Amino acid sequence: MSVNPALLGRVFPPVSPYLVGREKIREFARATRSSAPLALDPEAARAAGFRDVVAPPTFAIVVQEKTLEQLLESPDSGIDFARVVHGDQRFSYTRPIVAGDELTATLTVTSVKTLGGHSMVTAESVLVDGDGEHVVTAVSTLVVRGDE
Amino acid sequence: MSAALEVGQVVADVTVTLSRDSLVRYAGASGDFNPIHYRDDVAASVGLPGVIAHGMLTMGTAVAPVVDWLGGPEAPGAGGWVVDYQAKFTRPVVVDPTDGAEVSLTATVAETDPEAKTARVDLTVKFADKTVLGKAQVRVAWA
Numbered sequence: 001m002s003v004n005p006a007l008l009g010r011v012f013p014p015v016s017p018y019l020v021g022r023e024k025i026r027e028f029a030r031a032t033r034s035s036a037p038l039a040l041d042p043e044a045a046r047a048a049g050f051r052d053v054v055a056p057p058t059f060a061i062v063v064q065e066k067t068l069e070q071l072l073e074s075p076d077s078g079i080d081f082a083r084v085v086h087g088d089q090r091f092s093y094t095r096p097i098v099a100g101d102e103l104t105a106t107l108t109v110t111s112v113k114t115l116g117g118h119s120m121v122t123a124e125s126v127l128v129d130g131d132g133e134h135v136v137t138a139v140s141t142l143v144v145r146g147d148e
Numbered sequence: 149m150s151a152a153l154e155v156g157q158v159v160a161d162v163t164v165t166l167s168r169d170s171l172v173r174y175a176g177a178s179g180d181f182n183p184i185h186y187r188d189d190v191a192a193s194v195g196l197p198g199v200i201a202h203g204m205l206t207m208g209t210a211v212a213p214v215v216d217w218l219g220g221p222e223a224p225g226a227g228g229w230v231v232d233y234q235a236k237f238t239r240p241v242v243v244d245p246t247d248g249a250e251v252s253l254t255a256t257v258a259e260t261d262p263e264a265k266t267a268r269v270d271l272t273v274k275f276a277d278k279t280v281l282g283k284a285q286v287r288v289a290w291a
Contacts, residue, residue, distance in 0.1 A: 027177045028177045030173075031170070031205070032177075032212050035212075036216050036219050048227070054229075056212065057286075058204055058207055061204050061208075062179055065178065065179050065180060081182065082183065082184065082190055082194055085184075085237070086204065088234070088236040089207060089234065089237075091232065091234070092232045093229075093231050096229055145195065
């Protein structure tokens with residue numbers, strides 16, 4: 001089975017809004033060994049001018065994941081989940097994610113390539129807040145390992 | 149951001165041990181339940197040398213000391229934050245069920261722009277003496 005080249009350019013429907021929870025940010029910060037007071041302590045975050053705790057830089061993957069699930073679960077994608085490894089990742093922020101944000105993500109497949117036995121799929125997820133303002137663009141390249 | 153920040157300056161230099169427990173914890177926190185990160189049989193069946201860390205766990209853990217530095221007393225000013233962060237996953241981090249995996253991280257200032265109040269910090273992230281993140285670059289900005 002190989003990745004369907006017709007995925008290129010496909011735009012998936014926006015996923016239902018993701019409400020960023022304070023405890024989720026703290027859980028994520030702890031899981032990535034962050035001890036930043038801004039991520040863990042609402043008082044420290046407020047003192048620095050934020051409404052609530054501030055998410056670590058890679059937190060956007062939690063929301064992006066919902067869009068990647070759409071891609072991986074597409075019946076015609078040709079992607080075998082157990083063969084997927086992450087090739088590269090980028091996050092480009094307009095502002096930090098803060099607890100209380102309601103983020104809506106939309107995924108576009110921007111590249112599909114086959115190299116050797118492996119396939120590479122690049123997906124760009126744009127996350128906007130409740131006002132429709134851009135927060136972060138998360139770009140992932142997934143490598144689908146071929147049969148050995 | 150003051151002029152105190154210099155190219156070549158090391159802002160973080162740490163070693164972190166990732167255990168199978170770290171992987172389970174990260175799976176729950178992130179929602180990434182790909183079984184190659186917790187099942188030896190599945191990892192082996194797709195040709196991996198063992199259960200591997202989520203690339204995003206390595207990437208997330210690697211930037212944490214930079215975020216800590218930005219919020220700490222060594223930072224060149226208040227209000228610094230990560231505007232852009234990218235990395236390539238060049239080698240898997242194989243996590244031994246008993247000993248885990250020791251990952252070393254060095255964060256070095258690669259570029260500064262005092263007018264724009266931004267800087268680029270490059271991360272060197274190694275496991276078993278080999279680089280596991282390629283082109284790992286953090287762009288930071290000060291308000």
